[in-house]
Amino acid sequence: MDPAIELRGLSKRFGKLTALDDLSLVVQRGEIFGLLGPNGSGKTTIINILSGLSRPTAGQALVFGFDINRDPRAVRSLLGCVPQETALYEELSAQANLEFHADLYNVPGRERASRIAALLDLVQLTDRRNSRVSTFSGGMKRRLALARALLHAPQLLYLDEPTLGVDVQSRRALWDYILGLKDQGKTVLLTTNYLEEANALCDRLAILDRGHLVAMDTPAALKQRYGDSVIDLELESEPSAALLQALRDLPGVTDLTTHDGHLQVTASGERPLAGQVVTLVTNEARLRSISQREPNLDEIFLHLTGAALRD
Amino acid sequence: MRHDLRVIRAVALKDIRSALTERLFTIISIVLPLNFLLLFLLFVLTGGEAPTAVVMDDTGPYGQQFLQALQTSHSFIIQQTDAATAQRLMAQGRIVAVITVPATFDAALQSGQSVSVPVAVNNLELDYTNDIRRAVPLAITSFYAQAFPDQVVVHAAEIDVQPYDTGYIEYLSVSIVVVSLLVGGLLQAGSNAAREYETGTIKELLLAPASRWAIEAGKVLAAVALNVLSAGLVLGVVVLVLQVRPTHWPELIGFTLLVMLTFVALGLLLGTLVRSRNAVVPLSLGLALPVFFISGAFGPVQWGTPVLATVAQLQPVYYAIAVFQYAFHGFQTTPFSVATNAIVLACFTLVIVSVSAIALRLRATP
Numbered sequence: 190m191d192p193a194i195e196l197r198g199l200s201k202r203f204g205k206l207t208a209l210d211d212l213s214l215v216v217q218r219g220e221i222f223g224l225l226g227p228n229g230s231g232k233t234t235i236i237n238i239l240s241g242l243s244r245p246t247a248g249q250a251l252v253f254g255f256d257i258n259r260d261p262r263a264v265r266s267l268l269g270c271v272p273q274e275t276a277l278y279e280e281l282s283a284q285a286n287l288e289f290h291a292d293l294y295n296v297p298g299r300e301r302a303s304r305i306a307a308l309l310d311l312v313q314l315t316d317r318r319n320s321r322v323s324t325f326s327g328g329m330k331r332r333l334a335l336a337r338a339l340l341h342a343p344q345l346l347y348l349d350e351p352t353l354g355v356d357v358q359s360r361r362a363l364w365d366y367i368l369g370l371k372d373q374g375k376t377v378l379l380t381t382n383y384l385e386e387a388n389a390l391c392d393r394l395a396i397l398d399r400g401h402l403v404a405m406d407t408p409a410a411l412k413q414r415y416g417d418s419v420i421d422l423e424l425e426s427e428p429s430a431a432l433l434q435a436l437r438d439l440p441g442v443t444d445l446t447t448h449d450g451h452l453q454v455t456a457s458g459e460r461p462l463a464g465q466v467v468t469l470v471t472n473e474a475r476l477r478s479i480s481q482r483e484p485n486l487d488e489i490f491l492h493l494t495g496a497a498l499r500d
Numbered sequence: 501m502r503h504d505l506r507v508i509r510a511v512a513l514k515d516i517r518s519a520l521t522e523r524l525f526t527i528i529s530i531v532l533p534l535n536f537l538l539l540f541l542l543f544v545l546t547g548g549e550a551p552t553a554v555v556m557d558d559t560g561p562y563g564q565q566f567l568q569a570l571q572t573s574h575s576f577i578i579q580q581t582d583a584a585t586a587q588r589l590m591a592q593g594r595i596v597a598v599i600t601v602p603a604t605f606d607a608a609l610q611s612g613q614s615v616s617v618p619v620a621v622n623n624l625e626l627d628y629t630n631d632i633r634r635a636v637p638l639a640i641t642s643f644y645a646q647a648f649p650d651q652v653v654v655h656a657a658e659i660d661v662q663p664y665d666t667g668y669i670e671y672l673s674v675s676i677v678v679v680s681l682l683v684g685g686l687l688q689a690g691s692n693a694a695r696e697y698e699t700g701t702i703k704e705l706l707l708a709p710a711s712r713w714a715i716e717a718g719k720v721l722a723a724v725a726l727n728v729l730s731a732g733l734v735l736g737v738v739v740l741v742l743q744v745r746p747t748h749w750p751e752l753i754g755f756t757l758l759v760m761l762t763f764v765a766l767g768l769l770l771g772t773l774v775r776s777r778n779a780v781v782p783l784s785l786g787l788a789l790p791v792f793f794i795s796g797a798f799g800p801v802q803w804g805t806p807v808l809a810t811v812a813q814l815q816p817v818y819y820a821i822a823v824f825q826y827a828f829h830g831f832q833t834t835p836f837s838v839a840t841n842a843i844v845l846a847c848f849t850l851v852i853v854s855v856s857a858i859a860l861r862l863r864a865t866p
Contacts, residue, residue, distance in 0.1 A: 240707050266709035276703040278514065280521040285514075292510030293708035295503045 191254035193218045193345050193376035194239065199248035201234050201400075208234040210400040211248070216393075218253075218344075221367065221377040223387045223408075225486065226397035232380045234400075236347055239378075240268055253344060266294065269343030273350045275334040279323040283314055283333050286322060287340055294341035308336035311366070328359030335366060346370060348379040352386060364389055384408070384486035398494040415489045416443045416455035420466055423477040424450045432473050439465055444492065450477075455484065504714040511705070511718025512725070515692050519726055529687045530730040533680035536788075537734050540676045541742075544669055550596040550631050552576040553586040560606030562647055566617075569643035570599065575635035590622060597621045597632045609647070666829055670744050674828045675797035677734055678759065678820045679788055684730040685763025686770060686784035689723035693771025693856075694780050712857040716768060720853060723764040724757070731756055744828060752827035755842065759820045762845050765852040766816070772859045791817045800833040816848040 194216035201209040209231045216222040224232045237243035238250050241261035250257045252264045278286050287305045290296075296304060309315045312332035322330060331351065338346055351367065352360040367390055370377055381387055387394055388408045395405040404411060428447055436454060437445055441462050444455035452470070456462040463481055470476060554570060556563055571578050579595065586598040598620040608615045619636055623629040645652040696702040705715050735756065738744050746752040770787075771780055794808055795801065795817040801809045812818040818834070819841045825831040826838045834841060 242706055262709040262711075265707060268707070270703070270707050272700070272703050274700040274703075276700045278518060278701055278704075279699065280518050281514070285517065289510055289514050290704070290708075292506050293705070293710050295506065295709070 190218065191251070192216060193220065193253060194222075194378065195249075195251040196235070197249045197251075199235070199238065199250055200246045201231075201238065201243065202246045207400050209238075209245070212397075212400065212402050213248075214395055214402060214405060216376060216378060218376055219371060219374050220392045221371050221379065221390050223391035223394040224378065224380045224397060225382065225387065225394055225490070226403075227490075229399065230397040231400040232397060233349075235397075236270075236349065236378075236380075239264070239347070240270060241265055266341070267344045269338035269341065269346045271331070271334045271338045271346070271348045271351060273353060275330045277322045277330060277334060277337070280321065282319050282321055283309065283325075284318045286333065287337055290337045290340050296341050304340055304342075308339055311339075312336045313362075328355045328363075331355055331359065331363060332366075335363070339370075343375070345376045345378065348377065350380055350382070352381075352383070360386075382486065384483075384489070387486065396490060396493060398490075403493045411489055412484055413457055415484050415492045416457040417483075418456055418462075419482055419484050419488065420454040420456065420463055421478075421480045421482070422452040422454070422466070422470060423479075424452060424470065425475040425477060426450065428452055428470070429473060432469065435469050436466060439469075455488070504711055507708075507710040507714040508718040508721065511715055512721040515719055515722030516725055518695070519688070519692060519722070529684060529691070529726070530733065532687065533684040533730045534733050534737065536680045536683055537673070537676050537737055540679070541669065541673065544672055549575060549577045550628050550635075551579065551594065552597045552599060552632070553579050553581050553589055553595050555583045555586050555598060555600040556580060557583075557603040558601050558605040562606045562609045563601045565647050566601060566605070566639070566643045569639045569646065573635055573639045573642065575631055575638075590620065593622070595622070596628045599636065662829075662831070666831075669742065671825075671829070672798060673738050673742050673744050674824050675792070675795075675821050677738055678795075678817060678824050679792040679797070680734045681727070681731055681756070681759050681820070682763045682766075682792070682817060683784060683788045684727045684734075685723065685760055686767040686788065687781065688726050688730075689719065689764040689767030690771035690774075690780035690784055691767075691777045692719055692723055693768050694775055694777045695771075697775035698777060706860070712860045713854070716853050716856045716860060719768055720761065720764050723767065724760050727760050727764060731760060746828045747830045748827045751823075751838075755820075755823040755827050758842060758845050758849070759823070762816045762820065762849045762852070765849050765856065769852055769856045769859060772856050791815060796821050796833055802835065816845055819845045819848070 192215045194214075196212055196214050199209050199212045200207070208229075212231070212235070224235065226232050234243065238245050239252060239257060241257050241264060244258060253267055255263045255267070257264050278289070281289070284305065287308070288301065291301045291305065306315070309318050312335060314329060314333055314336070317325070317329070322333065325333065335348075335351070348367065352363055355363065364386070367377060367379070377390075379390065391408055393405065393407055394411060396403045396411070404414070406414070427450060433445060433447065436442060436452075439462060441456045441458040442454055443457050444453075446453045454462070454466055463479075467476065467479060552570075554567060556567065567578075567580070570576055579589070581589070583600070586595070589595045590598055600618045600620075602615065602617065605615055605617075617636070617640070619632065621629055621632050645655075696705060735752075739746065767780075767784070770783060774780060774783065794812050795815070796812060801812045801818065822832075822834040822836075822841045823838060823845065825833045826841075832838065836844070
């Protein structure tokens with residue numbers, strides 16, 4: 190069975206600028222796959238190529254076995270998109286937006302009304318079906334855009350920053366919808382800059398930087414590659430070189446940074462290190478605060494690429 | 501095929517709905533072409549004939565005949581007055597010239613002597629001045645031929661090609677209908693196309709498994725439907741107010757639809773290329789005016805310079821004016837038959853819509 194997405198040696202150049210450089214990856218059917226990277230990393234270029242909006246300079250992009258260059262209409266009929274800016278007709282009602290989409294995607298006439306009703310119900314917008322979209326909140330627009338993308342029953346759903354600018358409650362609801370899609374056997378490709386979101390949703394992540402694939406793995410494996418946990422300590426004085434060396438020598442410490450009395454120790458492995466770190470630190474300095482957490486996406490990205498994620 | 505037809509219908513209905521929500525812009529798009537019609541008509545009405553005072557110091561039969569010759573020359577708006585009033589009107593800038601029929605006019609002519617007719621001209625604008633310089637001698641010739649038919653032995657034996665004369669306003673107003681349709685089509689379709697890019701909704705269209713050609717065809721239909729109001733207004737003014745009656749009604753309706761299709765397609769291409777309504781408006785007006793002037797608005801282009809005639813034939817307004825002149829007056833204003841002109845317009849439409857579809861594909865990335 191063909192994978193949902195297969196990119197083979199994909200390159201895209203705009204004049205002297207290389208947006209994608211010999212990129213290959215495979216997304217399996219039924220997978221929720223995350224694309225991560227800062228602006229200019231190549232995420233949008235991949236999506237534009239997959240949806241037929243842009244042609245690759247070299248390489249091949251296949252969606253469910255269809256070559257996007259040879260059969261773009263077949264690929265588009267399998268693809269549902271929720272772009273970041275939602276692309277809804279704000280001057281029209283929710284119902285009119287969905288009816289228009291149904292016509293564009295040739296949804297059978299006898300199923301149109303029932304599908305629209307079911308999806309409006311799913312995204313809890315039934316009571317606002319006749320309201321103009323311009324009167325909707327950001328979260329409502331996202332939900333409507335999701336309903337629209339699902340209307341033609343696509344096999345592959347692309348979500349661009351699906352919860353950007355959405356309140357916490359709506360975010361949770363959207364996550365539930367997205368996880369529900371996986372249960373229905375849909376393949377989901379999403380971009381996000383939130384590790385929490387990637388953790389909650391993605392089976393695998395691909396980290397991109399300047400058109401290159403930097404890493405591709407499960408969220409847990411990526412975190413482990415950087416370190417399982419991060420211990421943040423605030424000291425009353427700057428740590429000495431001897432203390433820093435002693436901390437670096439602890440088994441399991443993978444990274445150590447210091448800045449203005451703040452000390453950040455990244456650790457991996459089974460053994461809990463917090464106790465040993467605190468003992469070493471308090472032998473030399475007074476401790477103001479301590480906290481332990483998972484590494485965030487910025488830190489993983491910085492570790493992998495040497496650059497900040499939101500640059 | 502059925503899917504393409506469904507897409508055409510859906511895009512057309514959606515565009516009409518969207519346009520109707522932006523009432524102010526839609527009203528402007530409908531009313532602006534009418535404004536063009538009125539503007540050009542004012543231009544014609546204010547520039548046609550020179551306001552002239554005639555001072556009759558001799559009211560004898562020859563003097564009266566001369567006054568009649570001036571009145572029927574179609575060059576003056578005659579106001580008969582005394583010398584003092586004429587001077588005052590000239591000083592106030594209300595007339596271009598004062599023509600004085602001298603007291604010795606009749607007597608001199610009866611005795612076979614020459615007569616000098618004083619013509620005072622306010623020569624501040626050469627076009628009017630030349631009108632006077634040309635028209636007065638022509639009026640004298642006309643008077644002389646009527647007053648002394650035995651002495652004027654050379655006559656022009658006019659053979660008219662057309663069954664009746666057509667006034668400047670009647671001819672020009674038909675051309676103005678075309679420029680009004682051009683402005684309306686460019687504005688309506690251009691803004692509909694550009695709005696998709698401005699609001700980001702172009703993605704919804706581009707990501708759909710629909711043919712680009714069907715999307716563009718739907719947009720053309722919507723703009724034509726919206727333009728029908730505008731075209732109806734303009735044609736209503738020309739037919740009912742200006743009393744310019746079409747000689748070929750069925751052709752007029754058919755050519756109006758064809759010309760609207762062509763111009764709307766042009767607007768669609770413009771909007772797809774510039775992607776901004778702020779750019780569509782000045783470009784539409786900036787494009788319409790020069791194209792109108794080189795396309796035979798005031799008379800057949802072939803009567804002008806060969807270079808201009810060649811340039812005019814490269815764009816659709818030339819053919820649009822030709823088919824409208826035929827529908828209204830039965831004229832042939834190009835070297836081609838009316839059917840050929842219509843076919844060329846249809847070809848322009850197909851080519852422009854196809855180029856728009858290609859532009860939509862090539863410039864797909866929003």
